[in-house]
Amino acid sequence: MADYLPFIFLQRNPVQYDYKGKGGGSPPDLPTRNRRQHGKALLNELNTSVNRIEEVRNERRIQGLPVNQGSYLQFESKPGYELATKSLENINRKIRLLNIQEKGENEDDKVITASVYVPPNQEVIFRKKINGYLTETTEAGQPKNKPLIDSIEHISIVSIYSLWTDDINLIPGQAPAWCELWLNINQTDEEQIEDVQNIFDIINITYRESVLSFPEREVLLIFCNGAQLNEFILQCDLIAEIRLLKETANFWLQQRNQEQVSWNQELLQRAEFSYQGTGICLLDTGVNNGHMLLAPAIADEDCLALFPDWGTNDHDGHGTTMAGVLVYGDLQFLLESQENFKIRHRVTSIKILPPRGQNDKDLYGALTSQAISLAEIQNPKRQQLYCMAVTCDEKIKRGKPTSWSACIDQLAFGEDETKRLIILSAGNVRNNDEYSSYPHSNLTISVEDPAHAWNALTIGAITNKVMITDPDYTDHTPLADYGYLSPYSSTSLTWERRKWPLKPDIVLEGGNVLKAPDNSTIANVDDVSILSTSSRPLNNQFDSISGTSPASAYGSWFGVQIQNSYINAWPETIRGLMIHSARWTNELISQFNLDISKKTDLATLMRICGYGVPDIEKALYCNRNSFTVIAQKKIKPFGLSEKGKRCVFQDMHLYQLPWPKDLLLGLGETDIKLKITLSYFIEPSPADLGWEHRYRYQSFGLRFDLNTPGEDEKTFLKRINIAQREEDEKVNAQNDSGRWKIGTTLRNLGSVHSDTIETTAAEIATCNLISIYPVTGWWRERKYLERWRNEVRYSLIITLETPSEEIDIYTPINNLISIPVEIPIVAKKAKK
Numbered sequence: 001m002a003d004y005l006p007f008i009f010l011q012r013n014p015v016q017y018d019y020k021g022k023g024g025g026s027p028p029d030l031p032t033r034n035r036r037q038h039g040k041a042l043l044n045e046l047n048t049s050v051n052r053i054e055e056v057r058n059e060r061r062i063q064g065l066p067v068n069q070g071s072y073l074q075f076e077s078k079p080g081y082e083l084a085t086k087s088l089e090n091i092n093r094k095i096r097l098l099n100i101q102e103k104g105e106n107e108d109d110k111v112i113t114a115s116v117y118v119p120p121n122q123e124v125i126f127r128k129k130i131n132g133y134l135t136e137t138t139e140a141g142q143p144k145n146k147p148l149i150d151s152i153e154h155i156s157i158v159s160i161y162s163l164w165t166d167d168i169n170l171i172p173g174q175a176p177a178w179c180e181l182w183l184n185i186n187q188t189d190e191e192q193i194e195d196v197q198n199i200f201d202i203i204n205i206t207y208r209e210s211v212l213s214f215p216e217r218e219v220l221l222i223f224c225n226g227a228q229l230n231e232f233i234l235q236c237d238l239i240a241e242i243r244l245l246k247e248t249a250n251f252w253l254q255q256r257n258q259e260q261v262s263w264n265q266e267l268l269q270r271a272e273f274s275y276q277g278t279g280i281c282l283l284d285t286g287v288n289n290g291h292m293l294l295a296p297a298i299a300d301e302d303c304l305a306l307f308p309d310w311g312t313n314d315h316d317g318h319g320t321t322m323a324g325v326l327v328y329g330d331l332q333f334l335l336e337s338q339e340n341f342k343i344r345h346r347v348t349s350i351k352i353l354p355p356r357g358q359n360d361k362d363l364y365g366a367l368t369s370q371a372i373s374l375a376e377i378q379n380p381k382r383q384q385l386y387c388m389a390v391t392c393d394e395k396i397k398r399g400k401p402t403s404w405s406a407c408i409d410q411l412a413f414g415e416d417e418t419k420r421l422i423i424l425s426a427g428n429v430r431n432n433d434e435y436s437s438y439p440h441s442n443l444t445i446s447v448e449d450p451a452h453a454w455n456a457l458t459i460g461a462i463t464n465k466v467m468i469t470d471p472d473y474t475d476h477t478p479l480a481d482y483g484y485l486s487p488y489s490s491t492s493l494t495w496e497r498r499k500w501p502l503k504p505d506i507v508l509e510g511g512n513v514l515k516a517p518d519n520s521t522i523a524n525v526d527d528v529s530i531l532s533t534s535s536r537p538l539n540n541q542f543d544s545i546s547g548t549s550p551a552s553a554y555g556s557w558f559g560v561q562i563q564n565s566y567i568n569a570w571p572e573t574i575r576g577l578m579i580h581s582a583r584w585t586n587e588l589i590s591q592f593n594l595d596i597s598k599k600t601d602l603a604t605l606m607r608i609c610g611y612g613v614p615d616i617e618k619a620l621y622c623n624r625n626s627f628t629v630i631a632q633k634k635i636k637p638f639g640l641s642e643k644g645k646r647c648v649f650q651d652m653h654l655y656q657l658p659w660p661k662d663l664l665l666g667l668g669e670t671d672i673k674l675k676i677t678l679s680y681f682i683e684p685s686p687a688d689l690g691w692e693h694r695y696r697y698q699s700f701g702l703r704f705d706l707n708t709p710g711e712d713e714k715t716f717l718k719r720i721n722i723a724q725r726e727e728d729e730k731v732n733a734q735n736d737s738g739r740w741k742i743g744t745t746l747r748n749l750g751s752v753h754s755d756t757i758e759t760t761a762a763e764i765a766t767c768n769l770i771s772i773y774p775v776t777g778w779w780r781e782r783k784y785l786e787r788w789r790n791e792v793r794y795s796l797i798i799t800l801e802t803p804s805e806e807i808d809i810y811t812p813i814n815n816l817i818s819i820p821v822e823i824p825i826v827a828k829k830a831k832k
Contacts, residue, residue, distance in 0.1 A: 004621040005810055007566065008817055010631040010655075019652035019773050020723035030150040031078045035143050038150070039134040045155040046130065049073060050123050053157060060234065066202060068237045070119045072098075072158030073126075076111060077151060079104065083112040087148040091784065094119045096184055099165050099241040099687065111153075115162045117184065117237065126155075160229055166243040167397070176225040178245040180363065180403055181207075182687060183218045183238045192238060193218070199235045203228050212365050212403055214410070215778070215785060217687050219363065219403055221245060240687055243403070245363070261541055263335055264292050270340045273297060278345040278563045279384035280326050280556045281375040283368065284319035286312050286351035291320065291537040297327045298347045304374050305351035306367060315355035317535040321545040322389060323347055324533030325553035331542075332531040344564045346382070348375045352390065364392070364450070365407025372411055372420070383563055385571065387556035389425040389549035391448035399492060399500030401697055405450035406686030412455035412571070413681045413699075419793065421571035423556045424451040425548035426460040426504040428488045435513050435521040438479050438487045439591070443608065447490045447503045454698065454751045455681040457559070457575045458503045460609060461486035461510020461551040462588065465528040468514070476514040478528060479521060483587025485608060486510035487523075488547040493607045501750030505575075505610040506582045508554050511546030530554075558616055565620050570632050573795040576679030577630075579754050580797045581619035582611040603746050611754060624808040626801035629817065631655065633796070637700040637774035638788040647780040647788045652721055652773040654713075657798065658816030659768035660809065667761035673801045674764055677754035678704045678772065680794040683787070685778045699787060701775040702794055703748060708739075709763050716769050761802070772796060 050071060057067045077083035089097040096117045104110040118126075129145045136144040143149070164171050172179070185192045200207045205228050208221035217240060224232070233239060273296045286305065289298040303312040314320045324331055326347050334341060350371040372386060392404070401409075412420050427448025434441040451458045463486040466478040479487050488510050492503045512528035513521050529544035555578070562574045569577075584596065588609055594601040622628050639650035664672070683699035707716040717724040740747070741756040757764070772794065779787035800809060 003623050007628045007630055010629055014653035014655045017652045018723045019649045019721055021649050031081050033150050039130055042152060042155055043130045046126055049155060049157045066235045068235055070117055070237050073116050073118055074156045074158045074162045075114045075152050076154040078153040079111050080108045083114055084148040084151040085114050088114055088116050090125055093122050093125055095122055101165060115158050163239055163242050165241040170244040172226045174225055176223050178221055178223050180243040180245055181220045181222045182240040184240040185218050185238055196238060203231050212363055212407060215685050264541055267335055272342045274342055274344050275346055276344045277383055278560055279348060279382045280560050281348040281384050281386045282322055282326060283350050283352045283371050283388040284322055285316040285353050286314040287319045287323045287349035288314045288535045291533050293533050294323055297343060302348040306370060310351055310354055312351055314535045320535035321532040321543050322553045325550050326557055329554060329557040345560045350374055363403055365404045369407060369411060385421040385556060385559050387423045387552055389552050391425060391427040391451055393448060399452055399495030401686045402449050405453040406684040408450045408453035409455045409684040413683045419571045419681055421574050422456045423552055424456045424458050425552035426451045426458050427490045428547045432521050435487050439485055442485055442489055442491055443493050445490045446494050447492050452503055454501050458505050459552045459555040460504030460507040461489040461548045462507045463510060463512040465512040468527050470527050473514055476516050479513040479515045483585055484591045487513040491608045502606045502610055505579055506614050507609045508551040510548055510551040562619055570795055572679045572681060572793060573630060573632060576677045576795045576797050577619045578614050579611045579752055580677040582614040584612040599743055622810055624810050625805050626799060627810045627813045628799045631796040634791045634793050636791045638780045647783045649774055652771060655770040657768040658813055660812040661765050663812055664761040664765035670761045671803055672761045672764055673756060673758050675756045675799045676704055677797040678702060679752045682751045696777050698777045699779045700777040703773055703775055705771045706767055707769040709766055713769055720771055
């Protein structure tokens with residue numbers, strides 16, 4: 001019988017050290033070049049491009065047409081090689097890197113292009129670099145500027161194809177379309193914004209004012225055709241990139257009449273509504289909270305809409321069925337049960353979709369931000385998480401951020417202590433043709449926008465719904481077997497594997513699809529769907545819902561149970577505990593015939609189902625044979641060097657875990673499992689500038705490491721932290737990835753990192769040192785934005801577990817933690 005013992009939140013501080021990273025690895029390979037031939041060819045291309053730009057500029061002046069002042073140049077790599085993009089920018093000379101794009105599916109034919117804005121007369125900088133390459137030699141005997149010049153294959157004039165960072169087939173032709181215009185300015189620069197608006201008026205481009213702001217980027221909406229876009233490029237000096245504005249897909253279910261009012265009355269007699277300040281905010285089609293099951297948890301004043309004339313009622317039905325899951329979790333289980341239960345949270349409904357037509361051509365990120373603001377104004381003291389199952393069916397480009405996903409990341413990151421847990425549905429496989437090729441269709445259909453957001457908890461779907469009782473379908477069979485991936489669930493197998501997070505993060509019940517005797521498929525059948533509340537309670541009390549929508553709703557209910565149990569748990573912690581509790585089921589592993597002892601197979605599995613199926617008991621409690629300790633702390637990733645000229649790493653944290661060493665040694669060869677999860681939120685930089693150097697998407701990263709068996713503290717510190725070594729001291733810093741289930745390469749993607757070691761008790765007995773240290777991001781690379789001043793939050797979750805229920809490890813570790821020991825803070829050298 002389970003003991004249901006509470007997690008322990010670590011109050012004592014970790015030891016804090018100055019931190020110096022282990023370096024950036026080997027320099028990139030460069031193509032073999034004939035120095036003289038290559039330098040002269042690039043110089044000729046640069047001069048030809050600059051001369052042509054000036055010719056066009058003069059022609060326009062003669063015709064009395066406006067012109068921009070600077071030049072847009074494109075730099076291209078040789079296929080299969082990197083481009084030294086960092087060296088293309090010179091902030092002091094206002095030469096700015098605008099966007100970086102990759103073309104080609106394979107590494108051998110991949111071409112990288114960089115669009116660069118060059119102010120008037122500053123192209124001389126690139127001439128000097130090429131001439132230096134041709135005529136000057138370094139002390140090492142290499143041509144000057146060799147890494148940059150050798151990496152460049154061609155230099156040309158930027159065209160609309162260079163600034164368009166979406167699918168080029170979507171560039172508007174003669175017919176106008178709404179586009180996202182990303183400008184290389186800040187919102188505070190009113191003069192530059194006014195200049196852009198003047199150009200809109202000249203060209204007759206319809207526009208919306210700034211709807212999203214990111215570091216060094218303002219996003220406007222413009223309605224224009226291809227000719228207007230080309231003309232705008234010739235007049236404006238502030239363009240960074242242009243993308244198509246995507247539409248939202250409405251994938252809702254039909255209502256069905258199943259159950260009776262008396263079931264609700266009996267259910268409510270067993271329910272106790274004891275609100276304790278927690279909640280879930282639903283961003284959807286509104287909620288009809290007059291339903292007798294919803295009224296106790298959703299007040300009239302908590303039903304809001306983005307625009308008052310929309311009304312707050314559910315015009316579609318989807319929002320009310322979502323609300324039933326948000327309030328009750330598994331409603332069918334509660335109806336079948338005879339047990340009393342408590343509901344300690346409330347639900348806020350923000351209607352974000354209009355009752356007729358579609359939203360105005362506004363950015364969905366701005367609408368999401370506005371909706372969350374409404375919820376927080378309405379209930380400023382409520383500890384609530386956010387659930388949204390509205391996604392865009394335009395497939396995202398191999399996992400790259402969009403304005404919507406970046407806004408989700410920005411909302412989660414928040415300001416100061418205002419962090420938010422945002423739970424999203426992964427998006428659905430949608431039609432019968434795609435169901436008929438299950439599960440191949442699931443492996444090729446991408447998680448949808450904005451569910452690839454780094455900070456969001458993205459939920460896909462499995463299914464256990466295989467029972468068929470409806471006489472109309474007795475000759476049908478479930479498309480997915482018990483425990484298999486739901487036919488609705490999308491995946492991230494088509495994404496670039498070494499750059500973007502593992503999505504979905506976890507999977508929950510999403511329902512099944514039926515297959516007819518003729519092999520045709522039928523979706524949204526009640527028998528294999530999820531039971532919830534109907535939006536038309538005067539006609540029927542219950543409705544069915546399927547897909548990743550109910551999976552995300554159930555995940556939100558799951559998350560608020562953690563918040564109710566640990567009222568001071570951060571959003572980062574709740575996300576971390578849900579992932580920490582998850583496991584890959586035998587059914588999911590066998591369905592795709594994977595050997596998860598192989599890292600390549602494990603990577604495939606995680607792109608299908610993330611960390612697997614979460615366990616609510618493991619996310620809420622310990623047993624005697626397991627112990628979970630949680631640290632919610634702050635760390636300062638970056639500071640300034642002693643002379644203040646550059647940003648450097650600053651802090652590292654070291655935890656000395658309260659291991660019962662003698663007990664573990666006494667257990668000898670007994671199997672034991674150690675699991676560590678690190679969860680934090682990054683600040684996004686969504687401009688399409690690749691993933692290198694100063695323009696990384698993440699503001700910072702954090703990593704964890706564990707000492708190896710027998711490795712003492714001094715040796716461990718020197719292995720991971722150069723600042724702990726003597727000058728020129730060499731240390732064996734071998735990759736420790738082998739003993740971990742997932743390994744560092746795979747687990748370090750995104751902003752939540754979780755991994756497991758399964759070994760013997762004796763071997764883990766001395767592995768009680770955990771370090772948390774920073775890795776670089778745009779906060780460090782862009783010193784002038786002064787984000788290096790910031791502290792950041794993280795949640796560290798550590799579980800030690802034995803398979804034997806007879807072994808009590810909870811009590812001795814709890815006793816060790818209860819001893820009040822003050823650990824000193826080590827003085828820092830880096831500047832604050």
